[in-house]
Amino acid sequence: MSKRESGPGPLLSTIASIGHHVTDALQRLGFASRFFVMLLLCSGQSFRRPNLTIREIYYSGFQSLLIIMVSGLFIGMVLGMQGYETLQRYGSADALGILVALSLVRELGPVVAALLFASRAGSSITAEIGLMKATEQLTAMDMMAVNPIARVVAPRFWGGVISMPLLAALFSATGVFGGYLIGVVFIGVDDGAFWSQMQASVDFRYDIWSGIVKSFVFGVAVSLIAVFEGYDALPTAEGVSSSIKSTVVKSALAILALDFVLTSFMFREAG
Amino acid sequence: MPADNLVEIKDLDFAYDDRPILNGISMQIPRGKVVAIMGGSGCGKTTLLRLIGGQLKPSRGDVLVDGRSVPRLKDDELYALRRRMGMLFQFGALFTDISVFDNVAYQMREHTDLPEELIRDMVLMKLNAVGLRGAHQLMPAELSGGMARRVALARAIALDPMLIMYDEPFAGLDPISLGVIGQLIRKLNDALGATTIMVTHDIQESLLIVDYIYFMSDGKVVALGTPDEIRASRHPFVHQFVFAEADGPVPFHYPAPPLAHELLGKGARP
Numbered sequence: 009m010s011k012r013e014s015g016p017g018p019l020l021s022t023i024a025s026i027g028h029h030v031t032d033a034l035q036r037l038g039f040a041s042r043f044f045v046m047l048l049l050c051s052g053q054s055f056r057r058p059n060l061t062i063r064e065i066y067y068s069g070f071q072s073l074l075i076i077m078v079s080g081l082f083i084g085m086v087l088g089m090q091g092y093e094t095l096q097r098y099g100s101a102d103a104l105g106i107l108v109a110l111s112l113v114r115e116l117g118p119v120v121a122a123l124l125f126a127s128r129a130g131s132s133i134t135a136e137i138g139l140m141k142a143t144e145q146l147t148a149m150d151m152m153a154v155n156p157i158a159r160v161v162a163p164r165f166w167g168g169v170i171s172m173p174l175l176a177a178l179f180s181a182t183g184v185f186g187g188y189l190i191g192v193v194f195i196g197v198d199d200g201a202f203w204s205q206m207q208a209s210v211d212f213r214y215d216i217w218s219g220i221v222k223s224f225v226f227g228v229a230v231s232l233i234a235v236f237e238g239y240d241a242l243p244t245a246e247g248v249s250s251s252i253k254s255t256v257v258k259s260a261l262a263i264l265a266l267d268f269v270l271t272s273f274m275f276r277e278a279g
Numbered sequence: 280m281p282a283d284n285l286v287e288i289k290d291l292d293f294a295y296d297d298r299p300i301l302n303g304i305s306m307q308i309p310r311g312k313v314v315a316i317m318g319g320s321g322c323g324k325t326t327l328l329r330l331i332g333g334q335l336k337p338s339r340g341d342v343l344v345d346g347r348s349v350p351r352l353k354d355d356e357l358y359a360l361r362r363r364m365g366m367l368f369q370f371g372a373l374f375t376d377i378s379v380f381d382n383v384a385y386q387m388r389e390h391t392d393l394p395e396e397l398i399r400d401m402v403l404m405k406l407n408a409v410g411l412r413g414a415h416q417l418m419p420a421e422l423s424g425g426m427a428r429r430v431a432l433a434r435a436i437a438l439d440p441m442l443i444m445y446d447e448p449f450a451g452l453d454p455i456s457l458g459v460i461g462q463l464i465r466k467l468n469d470a471l472g473a474t475t476i477m478v479t480h481d482i483q484e485s486l487l488i489v490d491y492i493y494f495m496s497d498g499k500v501v502a503l504g505t506p507d508e509i510r511a512s513r514h515p516f517v518h519q520f521v522f523a524e525a526d527g528p529v530p531f532h533y534p535a536p537p538l539a540h541e542l543l544g545k546g547a548r549p
Binding site for chain 2: 143144145147148149150151152153154155159
């Protein structure tokens, strides 16, 4: 076989393969951006029928309450134990309330609640939309002159966006209670010091507000990834399963990366 | 065929990426008639239905429904047109999270402000027409294949459409259900004064109920006629289809190099 017929060399193949992956990723990003714009444009129709969004808040928000609150309680209890163990070395066990509250409100509440929300509600949103696509329900809806983005996608997206900050707040609240249970009830840290130090040190505008902003941003990211992966799923069993996996993986990475970015902005603002 | 056509397909081309599916196809679907479109699997029949419904856009040519060019309609105009179309999908595509009743009521609730009592009466009438009034409380997962197809049929005619499209309505049905669906397609078309386009492989059932048949191959119309003309046709493609012959113009083998070449290592290796 002549050299001319042997095709591109390994270097060219590698470059071509990288190029192929990059253009694929860019194309998908473009499609996702268009999808997001369409979703926002169709949201008006969904808001005119609030029952649709309320139903989704029930499915993705209310039904995630158990896992969120139980996890919050355990994380709060662990923080109580670990925090006390460290603080009492420096004679600052009274500051346990601050440590528990700030860790939860600023970081652990929004981040862990969003990770749990992505695996509990995000994956089920992707599976539901993906299966509706695979069984032609979305096409049937479109043929019935009902826009599937307005009727199916937008309510699920906004249901997630609204649920997320509420779930993060409940996560933090049960976490603080968990910290109280371990620190005050079981270990014996002073009750008054636990609450009064927390009250004096947790700033609403900085600490609480930054937690709310973070959980709102995570809610947008997770819900968008979940609805997009479902809508873009290949209409086969394997395609839907791969989309569910993508939702969990991409949501986790997005949450952690966005947390870093948001935290660095918030520190700069505080400084 | 009569000149008053509800659907006209004019010199239409369509390709998925670089793979051509339809090649300059033209068809006329007369108002009030039941028309079957037949052809081998993958010849572009379902694609044609999607082009008529405006879910795909042709690369060349035009689709007119009730005198309006479907590819040129804006989104809201297309949705207004689709409200006057009903479509039955191959596997029903029923909404699995709501009951049979709610499936049939879906379009009425989405597109009208009718009071719930009136919707209830209309849904029960539609279900009665397909013989499933007694099943209105069941969920789609509790239905047999034939029942699901009938519910999907009731849903497709929920708003008394002018055009009803069926994608493989007989696929996977037992002979009794097949006969029931065939008769329903004919009776509902006549009772509603609608026009029906049916994409199917089932030649024997179609010959009993349709007014015209189009045969498609390689993205083109290769034969057409009334059931009597089709039965009497000497066209090799039609003959192969009517008598279900394994080989003929529709080849048994997928295109491949000669077997001897392949076995002796001269063909392309998989």
